[in-house]
Amino acid sequence: MKRKAWINPPNSHLLKGGREGFQESISMKLEEDLYIYLWQDPGENNCNTYLVRGEVTALIDPGHLQHVTSLFRQIEEDGISTEEIDVVIVTHGHPDHVEGLQAFLEKPVKIAMNQEEERYLNGNGKFLFEMMGQSLPRFRIDFYLKEGELHLGEKILNIFETPGHSPGSISIYWREKKVLFTGDLVFYGGVGRTDFLEGDPRLLIRSIERLSRLDTETLLPGHGEIISGREIVLQNYEFIRQSFYSYL
Numbered sequence: 664m665k666r667k668a669w670i671n672p673p674n675s676h677l678l679k680g681g682r683e684g685f686q687e688s689i690s691m692k693l694e695e696d697l698y699i700y701l702w703q704d705p706g707e708n709n710c711n712t713y714l715v716r717g718e719v720t721a722l723i724d725p726g727h728l729q730h731v732t733s734l735f736r737q738i739e740e741d742g743i744s745t746e747e748i749d750v751v752i753v754t755h756g757h758p759d760h761v762e763g764l765q766a767f768l769e770k771p772v773k774i775a776m777n778q779e780e781e782r783y784l785n786g787n788g789k790f791l792f793e794m795m796g797q798s799l800p801r802f803r804i805d806f807y808l809k810e811g812e813l814h815l816g817e818k819i820l821n822i823f824e825t826p827g828h829s830p831g832s833i834s835i836y837w838r839e840k841k842v843l844f845t846g847d848l849v850f851y852g853g854v855g856r857t858d859f860l861e862g863d864p865r866l867l868i869r870s871i872e873r874l875s876r877l878d879t880e881t882l883l884p885g886h887g888e889i890i891s892g893r894e895i896v897l898q899n900y901e902f903i904r905q906s907f908y909s910y911l
């Protein structure tokens with residue numbers, strides 16, 4: 664039997680959160696210029712969001728549209744005006760990462776995605792929106808993220824094309840800080856599912872192996888807990904190899 668390695672049930676967005684006093688996500692300032700917004704509500708599907716602040720400020724994965732207002736509020740509470748956001752990056756085109764792009768359509772920000780993922784989003788990727796009873800929302804993509812360097816002012820992020828969970832998934836490596844943003848490729852104790860249209864387990868394994876060779880102190884996944892410490896990151900890759908590869 665094929666084991667599902669996946670964290671977010673497809674219909675969990677139908678379960679409405681917003682319970683009294685419940686914090687949907689927690690925020691943390693991880694480094695001088697790195698803010699993380701970790702989704703907490705297990706009853707509702709949404710992704711983690713990350714913000715790299717600087718001369719050019721980038722937001723990574725805005726999540727579901729309905730949660731962008733509370734995300735913006737948290738960012739403001741961290742003393743950052745959302746007007747500071749210059750670039751919005753999406754790791755891949757699944758609704759729980761990309762839908763919130765709509766909140767930026769009229770804003771003077773640059774929106775970035777992998778070109779292959781844009782093709783997917785306009786093709787098979789739109790069925791995931793239809794599962795949610797929506798048609799594909801209108802998106803604006805200003806530039807493509809491809810294998811290589813992305814310069815945010817003085818900061819350099821390395822973009823890795825890491826297909827498997829979706830055909831144009833990317834991961835982002837911030838070499839200077841040894842921080843790796845993995846989208847839905849690698850989680851703490853898990854990997855992204857590959858059973859959606861155009862998911863590919865062989866490519867997923869190849870992508871994970873590529874990332875596992877990067878010197879990583881902090882792994883920031885698209886869902887769930889962050890992984891801190893080089894040894895724990897390596898242990899997590901080893902756990903994934905042993906627990907998931909033969910089932911994929």
Ligand SMILES: [Zn+2]
Nearest residue numbers: 755757828847
């Ligand atoms: Zn996904």
